[in-house]
Amino acid sequence: MANEPTSPSTTDGTAEQSRSRLTIPNASALRGIAAFAAGAPFTAFVAAVEVAIATAALGVPRSTAPVAVGLVAFAVYAADHVADAEGDMGSTPARARIALRYGDQLMTAAAVSYGAAVALAVVAGPSALALVLVPGAVWIGYASDWLPTVGDLAAPLAAVSVPRLKDVFLLNSAAVALAWAVAVVAAPLAFGVVAVDAVGTPTVALLFAYVALRSFVDVEVPNVRDVAADAARGVSTLPVAYGVGGTRRVLLGVDALAAGLLAVVAATGAAPRPVLVALAAGLAFSVAVTALADRLGGAALGVAPDCSYLVAGAVLLALGW
């Protein structure tokens, strides 16, 4: 028969064209959960591991810092994924779909998560509280339209609009990297109520610089995957500006700087040896990821850079720290 299209094409009696495309079939439900887990929860876990490594590197008493920083990271990244869900459709479609579908629930979870982090910080004291409020403030500048509003209020005659921090070349990644470095290095000190002097300013400074450099790499590597989406949105990133090859060279250069810092730490004995070994293992992993940046798949590229901390953490555990 010529007129076949209305007859059911499957045993459930639905024709292909009449089946809903919005429903995520069971088979991909797991993939959806995996995509969600690879987003904010994974970042939160990595953050907690980073803070734990930093706690070991600084040699300060254990505290609730890893949990608090993990909660903050979850809040900031979940909120960001919801805010940019439509723009992320091109680069991370599975995660973006979840963010669109469960936007309100994710925002509620993010808000409660941040509230819990603040509560933990309140317990730890005023300096921990001040620290936990920093990423929140950066997030307001990073993702909201606050800065342009403030700019418009401040300079209505100049007709100069302050762009969103997220749209400014390099400053965007630098701001994120600095926020990470502040959180990771300062959290163990603030939550452990340990003064910088007690640890030694050089140790703190070296670790801070190291984490900032490494975080910069971790932020820029996934931009290789997002290059098309970012270019379309007018967000200027390293891959958008210099191409994949250029980006790889810049990032390898940054990793080399981080390796130099590790060498300085080793030479000065500013950190315990097992921690140095663990950080070096993580750095080696990161260099490998950067070298393979254009050959890794989209999903892998999203999580691979952060895995360097998991490698470092695993090494630290293996060394019996």
Place this chain on the structure above:
Amino acid sequence: MAALSPLSVALLVAVTVGLAAAILAWRERPEPGATWLAVLLTGQVWWATFLVFELEAATLPAKALWYDVQWVGVVAIPVGWLFFALEYTGRDRYVTPFSIALVSIVPVATVAVAAAGDPGNLLAVDRVVRETAVGTFLDVAPGPLYYIIAGYTYLLGAVGSIPLLQLIRDDARPFRGQSAALLVGTAAPWGGSVAYLTGAIPIPGLDPTPLVFAVSGVAYLFALSRFRLLTLAPAPRRRARQLVFEQLHDPVFVVGTEGLLVDLNESAAETFGIDRRDAIGEAAAAVVPKYDSVRELAAGEADKPRAIPIVGRDGQRPYEATVREVVDDHGRTTARVIAFHDVGAYLGQQQRLNVLNRVFRHDVRTETNLIRGYAEQLRADPTDERALSVIEESAGRMLELSERTRTAGELFDPTEEAKSAPLPEVVDEVVAGVRGVDPDARIEVGSVPDVRVPVVLRVVLENLCSNAVRHNDAESPWVRIDAAVADGWVEVTVADDGPGIDPAEYDVLDRGTETPLRHGSGIGLWIVKWGVDHLGGRISFDERDPRGTAVTVCVPVDRSESTGGGRGASTLGDGSVDDEWGTLGSLPNAGR
């Protein structure tokens, strides 16, 4: 890290839930009330946070410091609450920089006193550290400023609750739910505060207010998520209702019980050329058009709703007036709302349907019967020339009827843009058309002022002139066209020396409806009437001496291309014309 006191644990729950709610509220900006709810919740979180610091601090000076810092949050709460309630319920016109500054004077002063180290013991007369089972906190003997800010907080809280309480009485379930959740969230800390001030708390010196903020946080979270607190805010409803009144196409007047005009909408001001500022407070009889007829309607004296002709911006239009009483909660009438609905288009359609129905039912049928009869006669005698000519004439009349029906249809084509042309040009075209109908006709044209008129007037005059020539039994029919302009109206008279129009014909036009027994012949006069009605004008018929008819058509001068409006209104036809309504003067009340 020392173990936390039970009080601190409870406060941390309050911090977590309160901050989460604050973030969710902040995210809803610029929804009405979102910012102020975030301020309120942040105030709560601030208070609870620094109370934990106070509880966990080891020394009296440290506890005193954190106690003073708490004031920032304490005073932010009532300010946030008041402005949230106002904005959320659509009373945002009270939320101005000035009102915010005014309301913030006492809170800012309180914080300043606390920051200055409480000079003169204004906030606290005495502070002692009290160790209890739930925690070690500062027991404060309140100073005078403490009571002032407490009273001020209750005042703002009460004022803010009024509009929200009104929502509880609302018909819409989501708004009742929202309001109830908000009141629970706000009543809980007050309950705690009252319990503290009245000494009902078993632990002396413990202010449980920040503790019960956990309850508030849960209530607000619930309101935000379950009742869509900020995404489904009732704020636009007040403005929407106002907007409907203002933007309604129909002119609406609100008349108080004393017969004075209380309000009128934009359409009323525009349609009837009324200055709103001057009109409000005036006697309704002096402002509302045809007020006496409308009052009869209200009193139930009129038999049934009828169209009242009123001259406004668009000339004379028929309006149907409805009067509704505004009744307050006690069943008292406080005002009457008079709405005018322009029924011109509706009446025109009804008439056209009526007339076209008659044309088919009567005119076409008559002609068809005639043709059939004479056709049979022709069959019997194919040489019957008379039968042939009767058939030809009859077919010609049907064709003409069909043409005119088309003209009538085109007259009201809604897609046609209203065009205008100079009157002399229109008259010239009409004269040329009539010469085509009857080359022997003597056509005189009197003085024709050079004003612009809507082109529909050409159709009206064409029908009048061609009727005058066609239905004239004289050898060479005489027709004269005169025109005059006065008060924004143009009056065109078409006079002829024919046998005159049967009074029954224009009587039907005047009544606006036909019946099987009382109807006009043809459709020409109806086209004239519809055209004039369409233009917001009026038509009148006069008999001439010794014979003939003078038909006067009076329509507004087209000013769309010159002055661009400014026409006023006047009542028509009953002699009680009021010129103060504007520049479109009274309609010249010619003859019959």
